[in-house]
Amino acid sequence: MKFQNRNLGPANYESPLQLSTVRGDNIFNFVDDSERLIFDLSRENYDHCLKTGEEPLCLEKSGPRQKLFFDPKNTTAAVVTCGGLCPGINNVIRGIVMALHYFYGIKKTIGVPYGYEGLNPEMGHGFVELTPDKVKDIHQFGGTFLGSSRGGQSVATMVDTLIANEVDILFAIGGDGTLKGVDAIGEEIEKRGAKISVVGVPKTIDNDIDLIDKSFGFETSFDVASPILRDAHNEASGAYNGISIIKLMGRDSGFIAASAALAMPTVNFVLIPEMAFKLEGPHGFFEALEKRLESKKHAVIVVAEGAGQQLFEGTDVVKDASGNIKHQDIGVYLKKRISEHFTHIPITIKYIDPSYIIRSAPANSSDSVYCSRLAYHAVHGAMAGKTRFVVSKVNNRFVYIPITEVTKKRKKIDLESEFWFSVLQSTGQPFFLG
Template identity: 50%
Template sequence: MAEKYDFTIDQLGECKVPSPIELSKQHGDFRANYVKDSSYVRNFVNVFEDNYRDNNLDPSNLLQKAGPREFIYFNPAHVTAGICTCGGLCPGLNDVIRAVVRCLYYRYGVKRIKGFRFGFKGFFPEQGLNTMDLTPDLVDEIHKIGGSFLGTTRGGGNRVNDIVDAIESLSVNMLFIIGGDGTQRGALDVANEVERRGLKVAVVGIPKTVDNDLALIDRSFGFETAVQKAKEAVTAIHMEAHSQINGIGLVKLMGRESGFIATATALASHETNFCLIPEVPFDMDGPNGFLSYLEQRIKRSKHAVIVVAEGAGQEHLQSTNEKDASGNKKLADIGLYLKDKINEYFSKKGIHINLKYVDPSYQVRSAVTTANDSIYCERLGNNAVHAAMAGKTKCVVGLVHDKYVYIPITEVTRKRNTVDPEGAFWRDALDATGQPILMVNNLSSINDRMAAPKK
């Protein structure tokens, strides 16, 4: 049975203002068209034996298409818009900021656009962070650099009343919040408080997570760039490993709970021999453990490349029991752990190795986007503006089945997206690496080990 969702988009009120964007309502006139609220994209597209006759034409399956509407809610002359970026860095932040500003300014004629600096902390008076007045001239070149033009920081989303106080005092009536699942939960709390106070403010999220772990959407912006940069690191480490006697290259990549970057990098590089991700447990020792298979690889091929996601193998490590400002559990360092264990293992065996370890995470996060990611960011930003101008709120814009849609924040943050160990993506990665399907000694203990509290 397919999981049930409710994709109904909250609306501030009836749209009565004619859009200043002069598009078309008909086909065949070579003019770009408006999008209707009644245009949808199916969420469930796979056909299963037990429900292939079910059309699923109800709010649990239909996502509203993104795009400009013929009639909008806000009068552009009365709009004050706000933008903020939250959480860790991710390729594409500046591309999104630029797109939002330019669409507001040029397409709708909105001239008052405020940039809140350093995430949610930019809303708090005691921080002394004045807002920035954003114009196309100011942001036109920012897509050529990495990082966030507005600055970013973790935390602060729990101070909902302070954030809404700032929104109210600055007469902001649409707010674009760029961030991951934690940030979007904060955005939803802000939107709920706005509603409680009777304010007419559209809160629209643009989902950002380099780990690609937001549910429902095809991919988050920055992910493709991250894989490209990670592939470059693997190419370099492979050259090092291949040029040494029993060379081993170890690359640690982002991926707290979801191994998408590591898996995609393994597929893209064609030079990865082992890919370790949080979703697939592995033993270190024993005849079917990772170290045994690594030894076999070294004896056979004289070199090996390992890609590991930061959240992999945490069951082997001592838990820090700490959390960062965003509320994420601080992970023990699997990269350094593997480095030490590999050196120790081969030293005891009397086998000479030459191990090189690289953690390119911050280089990846701060990179300028690839062309395809830049296009994606531009279109996300534009469609977020179309949503807010039409009075849509408590939603994010994303790509589903290659179509731009609006998704309620409640649904996109319900759970995290993870690599399916039994799915085609991971199966293809196994083909690319040639590693064993599972590197465990006792198959029956896997579920118990993964469910047990970390050491």
């Protein structure tokens, strides 16, 4: 059993890369399409497959192919960035441009400004040519060199634009909505019988893309958050019954909040979307917070932006341009409710929301390396004619996965996992919360 990636057709052009064709772990060599990596490495899965004769679920190994579908000297590639900002976007853009130019010497690479809007001529954004000289320093800055936007455009119009500009490869850097969008573009391309490869590079600071080890920018996010949590602790401990509330990003998954709390273990409570916690009554959050103040005289609370939405029952559901539910502000709400509840003792509350500072930061060293390697592997797959796939790490190995497989559901924290248990041990918050 394996995830089946799509190919545009036979690969007939020799790769300009001078690599070995001999397989071996210590040799940088071409990868054959038949090479697969097992998804579930557990002994249980091994025993099951051995007993039943079933083939284990396998993923296609990424890397350079000896034969290419596209003739490099006649190939035009485009890069688009969509959705919210995230550390490392510029690193991926730079990596794609450098790989296309220095590895393959392709004809031209163009940048699509302001997300999918840039593929709608009516928006008037135009294109920008991307050269090594133009992108060589952009990794030093956060945000996106190309600009971004939310919301969809007409798929037919975007495909018309790609065909009219003789684009052979489209690299889309974005999260769940972006990946679904580029897959829809790929589907329309197939219907028309065109030969354009579409590639997704998963980008979500929340780390909620399913199946993959992690998305780029995630490590930078809690790296940047760590000193903020340290300073928030200083604020809380500097006052009698001082409380610091820090709201971090995490619309549907609490990976940033949980990881930041582990990275800077001054946090006493972590509230995430996966938890259905209550505020009042026995085993409620207020009870736990009061016990903390009684014993330690201060508390640091990290709350993910999507946490506690069950507390807003009855409010209207509003969606953003990308179709994501716009959550109520749990940070402001929590500050208000704590103030209203603790009238019997003096408290001091400091509320901090560093979300836009974190997501606009440049990538740290670890993410910079990861982004560059993602870019290179994306380029190798595209030049070989693979389409409608994402590139990422699974079990610490780079692989190609069909876009449809990673967009079926969002990855969430398992509240019975070792990871969450580590958070509970670090914070000391009671098990009964959530």
